[in-house]
Amino acid sequence: MKLSKLAQASLLLSVSTTSLVFSSLSFAEQLPETNSDQLTHVVSAGQQINHSAAKSQQKVNRFTDQVQTKLQQFHVVTKEVDGLSVYNQQMQAQLDSQLTELAQLAKSMEEVSVIERQISPLMARMISTLDTFVDLDIPFLPSERTKRVEDLKTMMNRADIAVSEKFRRVLEAYQIEVDYGRTIEAYSGILPIDGKQMDVDFLRIGRVSLVYQTRDGSHLGEWKQSSTGSGQWQTLSQDYRLGINKALRIARKQLAPDLIMVPVSFNETSTQAE
Template sequence: MKLSKIAQACLILSLSTTSLISHATPSAESNDKQLNQVVDAGTQINQSASQSQQRVNTISEQIQTKLQQFKTINKEIDGLTVYNQQMNTQVANQLKELDQIAVSMEQVSIIERQISPLMARMIETLENFVALDVQFLTTERNQRITDLKSMMERADVAISEKFRRVLEAYQVEVDYGRTIEAYTGLIDIEGSEQNVDFLRIGRVSLVYQTRDGKKLGLWDNASKSWKPLSAQYRLDINKGLRIARKQLAPDLIIVPVVQNSAE
């Protein structure tokens, strides 16, 4: 059976189309595979870039931390430099002081050798002064001198403390000359020992009055004895005793005064 020309043409076209499809299908699959490979490669590159960026960030943070530490250490170094300069200056001054102390220590032994005889002479002078002075608080003042002599023989008392005690005794004697004082004591009056009130006004006047107020006396330092005193001074002496005992406000009083050889 013979085909018409139109049928032959359609058959030829059909066969050509089938042939083209059979040849085109393998080529598309190949392109998809290549595209997937490209996408995978891009993904790997992005992941690698992300990891690299993370490493860069970490390194950058470490660098910033090290930089801050560096700046902090530099500040500490600057502070230590200034501190060392100050310490060097202080050390130099302390070395000078040590030299001065060493010189002073060499002189201490010399001073100690000189001050001990000086204190002995001061105590002796004070003892002579008390013996020549107006005879008030005799027991107390002599006991103070005895204590000073005993202290000078003690090895457990420093030289400075001994000198302080001697100066203190001198200060007490100085204060006697500018104070008023009332105290009681025993005195021999006409062969009879009696308890009397003493009134001391500085070192210019030392008087007594018996408890009954009948007898008055004045210390005469020239003769080292008590002299009878006129009764006209009784009121002033009583007033002076009350002033000395702080029982009366300070006021003008009239008392006898004698020239003392110790002055």
């Protein structure tokens, strides 16, 4: 360990004092006895100086230890300060990122307000279009489809339903209408035939065919759709009875899917499809 200047000076003083004492003792042996008292006094003074130097050296050593302890503490604190500096830089980067996100959120909220003001008229137009479409479409499930549209109209006036939920329900209604075009379905209903209200089974195949059959199978009919959206029921030949019965059972999942023979109606034309 490198000694401080004070420690070096103390050590030099100690060595010098010791040398002086030994020199005095050696010199005292050579002097006559008459001078022994004086030499004894000199030796005693030298011993006192040496003792004082030893105490000074102890103080120097103690101060040196304290300096080393403080230096170690300084190094520890310096490392902590460096770590805190890096931590503060990271926190500042995160804070800057959060401020940027807050600004983007504020901008998005402003845009949402604009979109919300525009989406309500859009939904109203969508519901009106859907209502017109149901009126012009082939008349399958008329009560169910009409009720769905009316529910949407009522929903638009309710304040307890969020705009997002309203939009979801409108899209759901559109999705249901789209699905009708690629499914087969059988359901029961009442239809006036020859001036009588009769129970019939309806068969819908997408939007290309809508037929009915009375429970006893005595009457068959198909819906003829015109290009203007209007249409009417027309009687079918009994030749379609087996095909319609088979299609009804397939629609009700009573038979596995298979080829069926049913009439296809579109724009006042009728063809056969397999």
